[in-house]
Structure formats: structure tokens, C-alpha cells
Amino acid sequence: MPSPIRRLVVVSTFFGAALLSGCADHAHGVMMPVLADAVPDTSHVEMLVATTRAPDASPAIMFSGQRGEGMAFADIEISLPPDRGRKLGEVQWPKTLPGNPATDFVTRKTEIIDRTTALAWVDREAKGSAKRQVLVFVHGFNNKFEDAVYRFAQIVHDSGSGAVPVLFTWPSKGDVLAYGYDHDSTNYSRTQLETLLRSLAADPQVGEISILAHSMGNWLALEALRQMAIRDGRVNGKIHNVLLASPDVDVDVARTQIADMGPNRPQFSLFVSRDDKALGLSKDLWGGSTRLGAIDPNVEPYRTQLAAERITVFDLTAVQTPTDSVSGALGHNKFATSPQIVQLIGTRLASGQAITDSRENLGDQFQGATGTISSFGSGLIGRLGGG
Numbered sequence: 001m002p003s004p005i006r007r008l009v010v011v012s013t014f015f016g017a018a019l020l021s022g023c024a025d026h027a028h029g030v031m032m033p034v035l036a037d038a039v040p041d042t043s044h045v046e047m048l049v050a051t052t053r054a055p056d057a058s059p060a061i062m063f064s065g066q067r068g069e070g071m072a073f074a075d076i077e078i079s080l081p082p083d084r085g086r087k088l089g090e091v092q093w094p095k096t097l098p099g100n101p102a103t104d105f106v107t108r109k110t111e112i113i114d115r116t117t118a119l120a121w122v123d124r125e126a127k128g129s130a131k132r133q134v135l136v137f138v139h140g141f142n143n144k145f146e147d148a149v150y151r152f153a154q155i156v157h158d159s160g161s162g163a164v165p166v167l168f169t170w171p172s173k174g175d176v177l178a179y180g181y182d183h184d185s186t187n188y189s190r191t192q193l194e195t196l197l198r199s200l201a202a203d204p205q206v207g208e209i210s211i212l213a214h215s216m217g218n219w220l221a222l223e224a225l226r227q228m229a230i231r232d233g234r235v236n237g238k239i240h241n242v243l244l245a246s247p248d249v250d251v252d253v254a255r256t257q258i259a260d261m262g263p264n265r266p267q268f269s270l271f272v273s274r275d276d277k278a279l280g281l282s283k284d285l286w287g288g289s290t291r292l293g294a295i296d297p298n299v300e301p302y303r304t305q306l307a308a309e310r311i312t313v314f315d316l317t318a319v320q321t322p323t324d325s326v327s328g329a330l331g332h333n334k335f336a337t338s339p340q341i342v343q344l345i346g347t348r349l350a351s352g353q354a355i356t357d358s359r360e361n362l363g364d365q366f367q368g369a370t371g372t373i374s375s376f377g378s379g380l381i382g383r384l385g386g387g
Contacts, residue, residue: 026093029060030146036079036101036108044108045153046077047165048121050196052189053145054171055112060097062110063145065173067185071192073118077109078153088339091154105150115199123205125164132207133349134200135163138193140215141182141248144174155212155336159346163210166200168193170220179285186220193224201236210241210349211266214333215278218247218292222257229261237264243345245271245335246293248282251302254292258309268309271335272297273316316341 036042051072053063062074079101086092086103094104113121126132137155139148148169156165170189172182200206213221221242229235247254247270258268272293279294295302297313306313316334319341336342 027095027097027099028144028146029058029097030094030099030105030150031062031076031107031110032060032098033109034098034101034106036106039079039082039101041082041084042101043080043083043157044077045080045156045165046075046109047149047152047156047167048118048125049074049076049149049167049169050118050192051145051169052171052185052192053169056145059110061145062112063169065144065171065175065178067171067188071115071196073113073115075109075111075113075118075121076107076149078150079106079108080153080157081105088158089154089337089342091150093150105153107149119199119203122164122166122200123203126203126205126207129162129164131162132205133161133163134166134206134209135161135349136166136168136197136200136209136211138168138170138211138213138217138221139172140213140217140246141172141179142174142176143169143172145169147174148172151336155342158336158339159342159349161346161349163349164206166196168196170217182216183219186216187223190220190223190227193220194227197224197228197236197239201238206238209236209239210243211239212243212245213247214245214335215293216248218244218254219249222249222254225266226257226260229265233262234264235261235266239266241269241349242266243269243271243335244292246273246276246279246333247291248279249292250286251290251292251295255305255309258311268311270297270306270311270313271316272313273319273334275317 036044051063051074052068052070053072054066054068055072056062056064063072080086081092081101081103092104094100094106099106122134126134135156137148137152139151143151148167152165152167170193171185172178175181197209197211200209211221221244225235225239225242249257258265270292272295274294274296276294279291283289283291283294297303297306297315316338319334319338334341335345
């Protein structure tokens with residue numbers, strides 16, 4: 001049996017490879033704006049960024065993996081290459097700087113702004129949108145600032161939801177051996193995320209808020225919502241949908257976090273995959289603690305518990321992801337890299353309906369789109385109903 005130290009290094013190294021963006025395969029320092037307007041048919045995604053990271057002296061990095069004081073804000077716009085030349089579900093990282101807008105994601109605009117300007121940006125964007133929806137994304141472990149920004153730009157564009165995009169990025173070092181630091185950083189950031197959600201909900205132009213969290217970011221999202229419910233007696237009613245993608249959270253702890261939110265809580269949709277090797281390694285790292293994103297929702301006690309809490313599960317175990325990258329091979333980010341799944345989620349959000357509305361079987365949509373999704377999610381929709 002390997003020593004505890006060797007085991008930690010092996011587990012952390014492989015788990016860290018399951019980061020959202022595959023950042024080991026791109027040039028760092030991509031946040032320096034470049035001229036992208038000269039290339040026809042590029043797409044632009046503008047987002048509000050709220051962060052608890054410390055500022056970095058380099059404008060090409062903007063924010064580091066260190067913990068900042070309070071919350072900072074930025075208005076950032078990313079240019080995506082023409083759809084005809086890119087594969088949906090992937091971030092086309094520049095191999096060399098400054099990047100080619102015809103083939104690569106590149107940064108088009110960055111502006112550090114204050115809280116008042118940030119909330120005014122959301123107010124203006126929500127007022128001008130059809131559904132007055134806001135989508136808040138909380139990334140996972142081992143993400144540098146640029147990783148979170150570029151991945152969210154990909155999700156926003158490929159989903160086509162039309163929601164106002166808000167990225168909450170917390171101090172991840174982007175280091176495969178910094179798992180403990182990253183986890184502590186989620187705790188460091190939970191009150192600031194709660195504050196951000198309160199501010200968004202207080203805007204009369206915002207009609208609905210959805211939260212999409214990935215991996216370790218689910219711990220942060222659940223803690224922020226739990227805190228809100230404890231302070232106020234409930235989660236704010238504008239927060240309708242919470243999408244838990246591959247959550248790296250102990251299954252028993254997650255159950256208590258959600259229960260603590262009380263009966264008036266958002267509709268939770270859980271995306272699991274039993275072949276998520278990253279969560280399997282995380283389980284090993286946590287001493288055998290089952291991770292929520294890797295459960296088999298068809299077996300007890302999970303089946304009964306999920307039904308009791310009205311949590312709809314989409315089992316993505318059979319979804320095939322490209323194996324030409326470590327991230328794809330580990331199956332940790334299927335929610336974002338499968339074009340069919342990310343587009344169906346976006347379409348559902350754009351329709352103004354809950355992800356789990358029983359009037360239409362989203363599980364069957366997945367089945368038809370991919371030919372590989374198990375039917376468990378669709379069965380739960382029929383039993384648990386819509387939001």
C-alpha cells in the first residue's frame with residue numbers, strides 16, 4: 001500500500017487534471033485585450049465578474065489565486081471564433097499570445113469596476129433581456145481566473161440561454177497540489193457569494209436567478225444558500241433553479257445543507273456520473289466519503305432521499321466525452337462539454353420554465369439528443385414535478 005504522502009500526491013495530481021478548462025494546454029496571461037472586430041462572424045460574450053481573488057499586478061492575469069479583501073468586480077467581454085470553425089462544448093485556447101480571433105477565444109475588453117457600477121450593469125442588462133433572468137456560475141477546483149472566465153463564456157454562448165451572465169470566481173490557486181487551500185477558499189468566499197445573490201435579488205429588474213455550480217464550487221453554492229436561509233428563514237424566492245454539476249461534496253453533508261434551507265427552497269437539479277474518475281479520486285482523498293456527483297441514483301438510500309427532497313437527477317454516466325484530453329478522459333465536466341446537454345439546459349432556461357417542469361420530459365430530450373442518457377432523470381421528473 002502506498003504511503004499517505006505518496007497517495008495524496010497521486011490523487012491530487014490526477015484529480016487536478018479534471019479542471020474545467022484544460023489550462024495545461026494553453027498560453028497563460030490571456031486576459032490582455034486584443035482587437036477582434038476585424039474578424040467577421042465572431043461572437044462576443046460580455047459578463048459581470050464578481051471575485052474574492054486578490055488583484056494581480058499584471059493586466060494579462062488580472063486576478064491571482066490569492067485571497068483578496070472583500071469582493072471585487074470587473075466587466076469582461078470575450079470573443080469566440082466563428083461557430084463554423086469551432087467544436088461546441090470546447091474552449092479554443094490560444095497556443096501563443098495574443099491569440100487569433102479567427103480560431104481562438106480571446107479577450108476583447110476588461111474593466112475593473114466598483115460595486116455600484118457592477119449592480120447598475122446587471123440592472124441595465126436585465127431590463128433589456130426578454131426573460132429578465134440572471135445566470136450565476138460558480139467554478140470548481142484548480143481554476144485560474146482565466147480558466148473560469150473562458151469556460152463560462154463557452155457555456156453562455158453554447159447554451160444560448162439569453163440569461164444575464166454573472167461569474168463568481170473564488171481564490172483557487174490553479175495548482176493540483178492545492179486541494180486543501182482551494183477548499184478553504186470556498187469557505188472564505190461563501191458570505192460574499194451570499195451577498196452577491198442578495199444584491200442581484202434586490203434588483204427590481206431581475207425576475208429570476210439560476211445558479212450553475214461545478215465540482216468544488218457546489219460546496220460554496222450550497223453553503224451560501226444555506227446561510228441565506230438561516231438568516232432570512234428561506235432562500236430568496238427569485239432564486240428558482242440551482243444546477244449541481246458533478247458536485248464534489250460529501251453526500252450526507254449535502255443532504256443536510258439542502259434540508260437546512262427549509263421547504264421554501266429552489267428547485268435543485270443534480271447531474272451525476274458514476275464514471276467520473278475525478279470524483280472517484282476525491283472520494284479516496286476524503287477517506288472513502290462518497291461524493292454527491294458520483295452516486296448511483298437508482299439505488300437506496302439515494303433514490304428515496306432524492307425523491308423526499310424533490311431533487312431531480314440526470315444520470316450522465318453513459319454520455320461519452322472526448323478522450324483526447326485528460327479532462328475528457330476523466331469525465332468530470334460533461335455538463336459543459338456535451339453540446340447537446342449544454343444546449344438543452346440553455347433552451348430550458350431561456351423558455352422561462354424550471355429545468356424539471358413535468359409538462360415536458362427533459363430526460364427524453366437527452367435520450368433523443370445523445371442516444372446514451374439513462375432514463376432515471378426522466379422518471380424522476382414524472383414523479384417529482386416541476387418548479
